[in-house]
Amino acid sequence: MNAPRRTKFYLDKQNKKWLGVCSGIADYTGLDVTLVRIGLVVLTLLGGFPWTLIAYWVAAWMAPVKPHELYGQDLEEAKFWQGVRANPTRTARDVRSRFRDIDRRLADVETYVTSSNSRLAQEIEQLR
Structure with missing residues (x-):
C-alpha cells in the first residue's frame, strides 16, 4: 500500500465545522483555520455569494479525506510539509x-x- 502524499490537498474531517474544506485549506497553507473561515464568510457576503458556495461544494466533492496517518505528525513536521507545498x-x-x-x-x-x-x-x- 502506498504512503499518503503529504503535498496533496485533503479535507480535514477531524477539525471540520461543516465538510472540512476550510480546515483542509488551513492545513494545506499553514494559515489559522479561523482566518480561513472568516475569509470565506466575508468573501461570500461581499458579493461572491453563489460562487463561493459552489466552489466550497466542488472542493468538498472532489477532494479526498485526509488519511489517518497524517494526523499524528508533530508541529515541526507539519510546518516543513507546508513549506514544501508553498x-x-x-x-x-x-x-x-x-x-x-x-x-x-x-x-x-x-x-x-x-x-x-x-x-x-x-x-x-x-x-x-
Whole structure:
C-alpha cells in the first residue's frame, strides 16, 4: 500500500465545522483555520455569494479525506510539509543548507577530537 502524499490537498474531517474544506485549506497553507473561515464568510457576503458556495461544494466533492496517518505528525513536521507545498525549491535549499551546517559542525568536532589537544587526551585517559 502506498504512503499518503503529504503535498496533496485533503479535507480535514477531524477539525471540520461543516465538510472540512476550510480546515483542509488551513492545513494545506499553514494559515489559522479561523482566518480561513472568516475569509470565506466575508468573501461570500461581499458579493461572491453563489460562487463561493459552489466552489466550497466542488472542493468538498472532489477532494479526498485526509488519511489517518497524517494526523499524528508533530508541529515541526507539519510546518516543513507546508513549506514544501508553498515553495519546494526554497525548502530543498533550506534542507541542503541545514546539511551543510551539520557537516561543518561535525568537521569541527572531528578536528577538535583528533587534534593534538593534550587536555582532551588527559580527560579521555581519566575516563578509562
